[in-house]
Amino acid sequence: MTEQAQERTKAQQYNYNKLQKRIRRNTGQAIADFNMIEDGDRIMVCLSGGKDSFTMLDILMSLKKSAPVNFELIAVNLDQKQPGFPGHILPDYLESLGVEYKIVEEDTYSIVQDKIPEGKTTCSLCSRLRRGILYRTAKELGATKIALGHHRDDIIETLFLNMFHGGKMKGMPPKLVSDNGEHVVIRPLAYCREKDIIKYADMKEYPIIPCNLCGSQPNLQRQAIKQMLNGWDKQFPGRIESLFRSMQNVVPSHLADFELFDFKSIDRDSGVINGGDIGFDKEEFAPQQQEAVAEFDPSLMLDVTNVD
Numbered sequence: 001m002t003e004q005a006q007e008r009t010k011a012q013q014y015n016y017n018k019l020q021k022r023i024r025r026n027t028g029q030a031i032a033d034f035n036m037i038e039d040g041d042r043i044m045v046c047l048s049g050g051k052d053s054f055t056m057l058d059i060l061m062s063l064k065k066s067a068p069v070n071f072e073l074i075a076v077n078l079d080q081k082q083p084g085f086p087g088h089i090l091p092d093y094l095e096s097l098g099v100e101y102k103i104v105e106e107d108t109y110s111i112v113q114d115k116i117p118e119g120k121t122t123c124s125l126c127s128r129l130r131r132g133i134l135y136r137t138a139k140e141l142g143a144t145k146i147a148l149g150h151h152r153d154d155i156i157e158t159l160f161l162n163m164f165h166g167g168k169m170k171g172m173p174p175k176l177v178s179d180n181g182e183h184v185v186i187r188p189l190a191y192c193r194e195k196d197i198i199k200y201a202d203m204k205e206y207p208i209i210p211c212n213l214c215g216s217q218p219n220l221q222r223q224a225i226k227q228m229l230n231g232w233d234k235q236f237p238g239r240i241e242s243l244f245r246s247m248q249n250v251v252p253s254h255l256a257d258f259e260l261f262d263f264k265s266i267d268r269d270s271g272v273i274n275g276g277d278i279g280f281d282k283e284e285f286a287p288q289q290q291e292a293v294a295e296f297d298p299s300l301m302l303d304v305t306n307v308d
Contacts, residue, residue, distance in 0.1 A: 012203075015203075016203050019196060019200050020200065022196060023055065023189075023196055023200055024062060026189075026191035026192045027056075027063065027188050027189060027191070027192060028063060030174055030187075030188055030189070030191040031063070031186075031188055033174075034174045034175040034186070035175075036145070036175055036188060037186070038071075038144075039069040039070055040069075040071065041071040041072070042071070042141070042142055042144050043071060043072065043074070043144070043145045043186075044143035045073055045074065045075045045076065045147045046076055046078075046134060046146065046149070047075045047076065047077045047101075048077070048211070049090060049207075049209030050149070050211055052149035053149035054201060054206040054208070055189065055201060055204075056147060056149040056189055057073070057075055057097075058204065059189075060188060061073065061099065072100070073099060073100065074099075074101060074141055074143065075099055075100070075102075076101065076102050076103075076104060076134070076137055077090045077101070078108075078130055078133055078134065079104065079105045080106060080107070080109050081105070081106070081107040081108070081109045083109075085209070086209060087103075090207075090209070102137070102141065104137050106129075108129040108133070111129065131178075131179070132180075135178060135180055135183060139183075144184070145184050145186050146183050146184070147187070148186070149189055150189065150190070151193065151194050152189070152194070152240075152244055153194040153226070153240075154194075155171050155174075155247070156229060156243055156244055157222055157225050157226055157229065159171040160225045160228075160229075161221060161222060164221075171247055172187070174186065174187045175187070193240075251274050
């Protein structure tokens with residue numbers, strides 16, 4: 001090996017170590033902040049074959065070696081019998097890791113094709129079927145937590161989707177009870193950036209399985225919001241981080257949800273609440289934020305209200 005090649009390998013290893021530490025640190029912090037994993041937990045790691053779930057399993061396996069609590073991991077993949085699905089890839093990969101796993105085979109593809117008219121998106125029905133099967137599998141395996149691979153960008157995108165299309169300030173929670181009320185769902189990658197996960201997956205050379213085997217259209221509304229956020233991230237570095245921090249610093253008294261905050265009982269004797277009414281004051285931002293506001297480009301606010 002030439003000296004140049006050796007230096008390149010050293011640089012690549014340095015970048016890999018740095019990136020892994022950042023993802024590992026962010027995952028560990030999210031787990032601690034939301035008490036996602038407790039002693040004795042049996043965690044069902046939902047593995048789709050995409051970059052996010054591969055990374056989640058990898059980091060959880062790494063954290064397990066040094067965690068102050070004991071917990072088990074079992075990787076679960078749902079083979080939905082989509083045409084062209086490479087059924088051998090995940091079993092081979094999981095065998096090589098030595099992790100406990102289960103492949104659940106359910107022909108949801110045929111059900112969806114039968115129920116959804118041609119040309120319509122299949123994602124909604126497919127998602128409901130998939131959730132039901134995973135909940136049932138978690139019960140059969142005795143799992144105490146269900147881990148999903150959604151990351152920070154997914155959470156922010158969901159917030160904007162709900163604001164633009166649902167009229168709600170509602171995101172994707174790092175931890176919550178499942179919609180059937182029987183399981184605790186966790187998202188260990190809640191603090192991780194998608195661009196870090198993309199780089200990490202490339203370095204790890206995961207055997208990625210494409211997510212469009214069913215031929216369904218992607219969620220165009222989410223894609224539009226992703227494009228908007230990516231535009232902001234390039235033009236205003238730090239804006240996405242600030243957006244996510246805002247989800248962790250909610251001030252109900254300065255919004256307008258009268259069911260969340262008791263506005264009706266406020267009178268002159270209530271005292272100053274969270275700084276008082278400063279709506280007409282000049283906003284104070286950090287220097288980086290001031291620059292972003294001054295240079296705001298309205299064209300980056302995509303019109304997603306009419307997206308199919």
